[in-house]
Amino acid sequence: MQSTIKQEGQKNTSTQTPQDFIGQITENWRKSVGGILKVARLLSEAENALTKDQWKDLISNRLPFSRTIAYKLLKVGKDNRILNPDHIEILPGSYATLHAISTLSNEEFDKAKTQGLLKPTVQRKEILDFRDAEQGVIKGKSKNLPENEKFLIIFVDPDRADLSEIQSKIEKSLKGMNGTRLEPTSLERKLKEQKEKELKKQNQELLQRYSPEELFEKLNS
Structure with missing residues (x-):
């Protein structure tokens, strides 16, 4: 179904109202996976x-x-893959896990299905x-990262903007655009990774400079 672009305050030509x-x-939200999928369809x-x-x-x-x-x-x-009636038996009854599944590429989805990962008990993690x-991602970093790869950092204030809405729009814009990928993370996580990296480097320098006995003495002096 092709989405219609709506302007601010545009008159609603549909006979359906928000109350519909x-x-x-609300009724389907309280049901199992079938209900969750119904809610998802209704929102669309x-x-x-x-x-x-x-x-x-x-x-x-x-x-x-x-x-x-x-x-x-x-x-x-x-996501037509998730909405496919043939797949309902292998889907979990968790909106968060279903959303995680929706982030898989077609190849990843098929592989997860073949390997038996897609099942009612699968967890989001x-x-x-x-x-x-x-995708070759380890702790938020990509393996074999090309030296010439560029990054676009978007700072989001969670109190003023909805991260999921922004991510959804960016994913839609990047769809079919070769040479791009989206790896959402938080500044806190990035800073923590940087701090751990710097601390590890400092420890390695200390170990190179002092013997274990000298280091122990300095730490306890």
């Missing part, structure tokens, strides 16, 4: 049917879950670990 979606979404339909203002109000004020969860479910609701291993 609120009751169904709502985004296309409502005006921009109505959509913002719906996901911000009218649903039994946060905007962040809404955008994760929206991504699930746009297992999916993310599998994805990182397939």
Whole structure:
């Protein structure tokens, strides 16, 4: 279904109203994987049917879950692999895990399915670990990183912007664009990694400069 671009305050030509979606979404939210997928589909339909203002109000004020969860479910609701009825028996009843599955490439999805990773009991962390291993990512860093590869850093204030919404829009913009990939992480994590790297370097320098006996003496003096 092709998404319609909605302008601020644009008149809603659809006969559907926010209330039409609120009751169904709330009811299905409390059900199992089938209900979660129904919620995901409804959110996708709502985004296309409502005006921009109505959509913002719906996901911000009218649903039994946060905007962040809404955008994760929206991504699930746009993933035809997850919505495929043939796959429902191997899907977990967790919106967070389903969202993690939606971040897999087609090749990764097929491989996870073949290996039996996709099953009702799979955890979000297992999916993310599998994805990182397939993409060659270790602790937020890529293996064999080309020296000429450039980075684009986007700082997000979680109190003023929705990270999942921004990530969803960036992923949509990058879709089909060769030579790009998205590796969301936090500044706190990056700073921690840098601090650990510097500390490790300092320890190595100390070990090269002093013998274990001398180092022990200095540390306890």
